[in-house]
Amino acid sequence: MKQFTFDARLPRVLFGDGALAQLPGEVARLGAQRVLVLCTPQQTEHAEQVRTLLGACAVATFDRAVMHVPVDTVAEAYAAARRHEVDLTVAIGGGSTIGLAKGLALLHDLPYIAVPTTYAGSEMTMIYGLTEHGLKRTGSDPKVAARAVVYDPPLSRRLPIGLTVTSGINAIAHAIEGMYSPDGNPVISLMAEEGVRAMAAAIDGLVAAPMDADLRSQALYGAWLCGTVLGNSGMGLHHKLCHTLGGSFDLPHAEVHTVVLPHAVAYNAPAIPDVITRLHRALGGSAGTTAPRLLFDLARRGGALMSLRDLGMRASDLDRATDIALQQRYPNPRPLERIAIRELLQHAFEGIAPT
Ligand code: NAD
Numbered sequence: 001m002k003q004f005t006f007d008a009r010l011p012r013v014l015f016g017d018g019a020l021a022q023l024p025g026e027v028a029r030l031g032a033q034r035v036l037v038l039c040t041p042q043q044t045e046h047a048e049q050v051r052t053l054l055g056a057c058a059v060a061t062f063d064r065a066v067m068h069v070p071v072d073t074v075a076e077a078y079a080a081a082r083r084h085e086v087d088l089t090v091a092i093g094g095g096s097t098i099g100l101a102k103g104l105a106l107l108h109d110l111p112y113i114a115v116p117t118t119y120a121g122s123e124m125t126m127i128y129g130l131t132e133h134g135l136k137r138t139g140s141d142p143k144v145a146a147r148a149v150v151y152d153p154p155l156s157r158r159l160p161i162g163l164t165v166t167s168g169i170n171a172i173a174h175a176i177e178g179m180y181s182p183d184g185n186p187v188i189s190l191m192a193e194e195g196v197r198a199m200a201a202a203i204d205g206l207v208a209a210p211m212d213a214d215l216r217s218q219a220l221y222g223a224w225l226c227g228t229v230l231g232n233s234g235m236g237l238h239h240k241l242c243h244t245l246g247g248s249f250d251l252p253h254a255e256v257h258t259v260v261l262p263h264a265v266a267y268n269a270p271a272i273p274d275v276i277t278r279l280h281r282a283l284g285g286s287a288g289t290t291a292p293r294l295l296f297d298l299a300r301r302g303g304a305l306m307s308l309r310d311l312g313m314r315a316s317d318l319d320r321a322t323d324i325a326l327q328q329r330y331p332n333p334r335p336l337e338r339i340a341i342r343e344l345l346q347h348a349f350e351g352i353a354p355t
Contacts, residue, residue: 009145106143
């Protein structure tokens with residue numbers, strides 16, 4: 001076994017149907033007295049649920065969280081926090097809302113509790129993103145770690161099935177890259193394999209029964225595991241390609257992950273036979289199937305858009321995307337080869353099955 005150091009970074013987690021009821025206790029445990037609730041304009045009902053639970057302690061709601069965490073939005077939310085003399089935020093929503101809480105924690109030292117309602121996994125990481133003048137910068141800082149994470153599966157029951165599928169595959173991508181990250185270790189690989197298994201089975205089940213309580217619970221459990229893997233390992237070609245495509249060509253986050261993942265896994269497959277075996281097992285594969293193809297079929301069964309073209313990318317941008325992806329150097333099991341990466345992007349653009 002290779003040498004490793006495991007300096008686990010794990011926020012406190014409360015999990016289970018009805019776990020949201022424990023939020024007042026968590027706020028008290030942190031000694032906070034004035035809470036600002038964060039959400040998107042689409043999730044004001046969830047924010048209201050939090051305010052009802054917290055009573056007088058919840059002094060205001062900021063309901064303008066948006067994708068990519070613009071610094072102007074952080075400034076507006078901070079102005080509201082100051083006006084109401086807030087000492088804690090509660091972010092209820094997906095990666096965009098939790099990203100706003102991270103922005104406030106990073107720039108203004110405001111601690112937060114996360115209540116995730118998608119499967120993106122941001123709540124388990126110290127990774128932040130901030131967008132200014134159209135450029136998104138990302139980094140990692142212990143200041144942005146959640147003080148507690150409340151996973152209450154019924155809150156994700158109304159997550160539209162399209163986002164359920166793509167967000168779930170976004171989570172699977174974290175787990176896969178953790179399995180071959182140089183910062184990984186055998187415990188991370190265990191969590192990753194179990195995360196993929198739980199999430200893949202949940203996605204298939206939820207497509208048929210989106211309101212099923214047990215499946216929602218299983219999906220959120222998978223998201224927790226996959227997010228934990230992302231928070232404790234590293235990212236390779238897949239995430240870098242997705243950040244390039246999302247950041248430079250303004251393509252939607254979870255949907256891009258869903259299109260690119262089977263092709264990125266196919267690219268790396270020759271360099272990671274052990275990971276491919278684990279992944280194949282976690283995806284319930286049988287003889288004659290391959291892990292990249294199983295991922296492709298999982299997304300297709302879920303009704304996801306399967307090509308970058310369908311997501312709005314132009315064929316004329318593929319060469320530039322290849323150039324940007326090759327500009328940065330980062331650890332990846334297979335060396336970055338221009339011709340093969342250009343071909344990978346072509347396949348993803350056309351939405352053909354991975355080879
Ligand atoms: P999102 O947060 O943008 O949410 C998408 C939409 O779904 C929003 O309108 C939201 O209000 C709505 N929604 C969320 N939960 C819902 C529910 N249960 N019911 C109904 N509607 C619901 O999407 P996302 O995929 O969760 O997050 C994407 C963002 O998160 C990206 O910007 C990405 O970069 C970031 N991210 C960051 C990390 C990290 O570690 N920093 C990890 C993963 C993703």
